[in-house]
Amino acid sequence: MGIAIYPIRLGLDRCYIIQDKGVIMIDGGFPQESRAFSQAISEISIHSSEIQLLILTHGHFDHVGSAGDIKEITGSRIAIHRADKEWVERALIIVWPPAVTTWGHIMRAVLKPLTPLLYRFPATPVDVVMGDEGFSLDEYGIPGSVIHTPCHTAGSVSVLLETGDAFVGCMAHNNFPFRLSPGLPIFAEDLEQLRESWKLLLNQGARTIYPAHGEPFSADIIRRGLS
Numbered sequence: 001m002g003i004a005i006y007p008i009r010l011g012l013d014r015c016y017i018i019q020d021k022g023v024i025m026i027d028g029g030f031p032q033e034s035r036a037f038s039q040a041i042s043e044i045s046i047h048s049s050e051i052q053l054l055i056l057t058h059g060h061f062d063h064v065g066s067a068g069d070i071k072e073i074t075g076s077r078i079a080i081h082r083a084d085k086e087w088v089e090r091a092l093i094i095v096w097p098p099a100v101t102t103w104g105h106i107m108r109a110v111l112k113p114l115t116p117l118l119y120r121f122p123a124t125p126v127d128v129v130m131g132d133e134g135f136s137l138d139e140y141g142i143p144g145s146v147i148h149t150p151c152h153t154a155g156s157v158s159v160l161l162e163t164g165d166a167f168v169g170c171m172a173h174n175n176f177p178f179r180l181s182p183g184l185p186i187f188a189e190d191l192e193q194l195r196e197s198w199k200l201l202l203n204q205g206a207r208t209i210y211p212a213h214g215e216p217f218s219a220d221i222i223r224r225g226l227s
Contacts, residue, residue, distance in 0.1 A: 009040075058080075
């Protein structure tokens with residue numbers, strides 16, 4: 001059959017449905033995007049009930065906001081790293097990572113006070129709590145694994161398929177208002193961890209990068225950015 005990758009826009013977040021022998025989804029998008037999810041899923045050759053696992057790359061509101069609604073629609077299990085678990089289960093919407101670029105500082109100053117006024121999402125129980133050791137996707141019919149890649153948050157994870165496709169959440173950006181071209185993120189909790197997490201993914205075979213904000217791009221761009 002081969003792997004099929006379906007990008008879905010839920011707010012400013014680009015989520016991904018991955019299909020092989022099974023089906024999983026990566027990230028839950030902005031709050032109140034359940035209608036957009038239902039519309040998107042109706043346009044691809046997958047029934048919502050086929051989605052067995054919803055992997056959250058980290059706990060920020062724009063990645064987990066509709067996770068509870070998607071779980072209700074699909075019956076899928078929600079998975080997140082233990083370090084970010086509380087953000088989902090307590091619906092913490094005011095968490096913002098530090099900025100690491102001038103533009104990041106400007107965005108953070110403008111948007112951080114507005115976020116809790118504009119967005120709300122329900123607290124949602126987590127079904128699969130992942131640790132630092134990673135998580136195989138074999139039992140879900142997907143040839144790949146979840147890898148702990150701390151940097152944007154302490155609990156950030158990436159999904160790396162055997163094909164070299166890497167779904168990295170906010171370890172990279174590739175669209176406005178974050179960046180005008182593909183590259184490293186404008187927000188991160190730890191720049192040294194960012195470099196180490198990228199080295200880990202590249203050493204394990206990442207070839208094509210799928211960011212949560214923007215189009216996919218070659219891993220060679222990240223290699224150049226780290227050099």
